[in-house]
Amino acid sequence: MAYSDKVLDHYTNPRNVGSMDKNSQAVGTGLVGAPECGDVMKLQIQVNPQTKVIEDAKFKTFGCGSAIASSSLATEWVKGKTVDEALSIKNTDIVRELSLPPVKIHCSVLAEDAIRAAIGDWKKKNGVAAQAEAHAPMAKAGD
Amino acid sequence: MSVTNKPEAALQMFDEGAVTHACWSCGDMRAAHFCQSCGKLQPALPTDYFTFFGLPRKLNVDVAALENEFYKLSRKLHPDLYARAAGQERQWSLEKSSQLNDAYRTLRDPIARTGYLLKIEGVQLEEQSKAATDKARQTGEEKKQVIPPELLEEVFELNMQLEEARINKKMGERDPELLREMEGTRNDLQAKHDALMDELHGYWNEWDALPEDADESLRKPVRDKMVGLLNRRSYIRNLVRDVNEVLEA
Structure with a gap:
């Protein structure tokens, strides 16, 4: 598979690899997986409690080059945004930025899921009203 | 080169008679692969792998019997047998042999068979995942990971x-x-x-x-x-x- 230059750049020189203390009040952790290819992606954010700005982000992904690049890019993009701004990042933005081919679109979906999951976790911890927790799970697949 | 295969005897589990059309050669009714009357090879139809083997869409498969059927059909569909047959029959034997190999490889393996059944039942994993993410984005609800x-x-x-x-x-x-x-x-x-x-x-x-x-x-x-x-x-x-x-x- 021919990777785009941007994918190769993130893959060979990933930004923000690492981990944060998941028990910290200011840290939100998202752990998601793409079963089609067996990838697993962890993305963590550190949020300023006053400004709600994401001051730092870390990731660790086990998967293909596109999954690593998607999560690396995701950490770059969320940094400096407020949690609400970060929620507007769409997988299609990642596809466009990295020129991902159709067979790798699920990697970008995974990265968006990871951002949402990390923000959801942070909101839960900090008692920020999130509709998410009030609702029953929407899909039963995977029971 | 003879293509006068004897009409198929009714099989216990491989019910080749399940799909019937008029034979292109004699006009009589035929089974999936060979005419039941004149024994002529029939065109390759776009069909699922279960139907190819005359099997119902069920997941418990007698793999030993499947293997026997595979070898039997391999011999009968082999392109060498049709080397001097009419162009269309030669082509069909190629197409059918390749269908046969794909069908056998998929159905003999428990995981591939299950995945294939889900696919022909219309399950699209990636589409589902993307749709769930779209929904999460719109509603703010948490996407449930599979x-x-x-x-x-x-x-x-x-x-x-x-x-x-x-x-x-x-x-x-x-x-x-x-x-x-x-x-x-x-x-x-x-x-x-x-x-x-x-x-x-x-x-x-x-x-x-x-x-x-x-x-x-x-x-x-x-x-x-x-x-x-x-x-x-x-x-x-x-x-x-x-x-x-x-x-x-």
């Missing part, structure tokens, strides 16, 4: 260990304690994999027990259980593969 969180945690932790072990291996270091731990992990994973296969056989039985005309409300729950299981299994399979790789001297 993989249980505990399994994801475990997969993540194991991958961390594997990474360490790989780095050690590269440096030519063999940390005996880590390797011992990995051996234990391999056995755990194997046990888990076996348990998943048992679980899968249970779902096969559920699926096969559904009446032919069972409606969506009965089919979907069984399908969903199989989808979830295949997803979990692909993680376990990858880990088994990776652990074995690390443990190789």
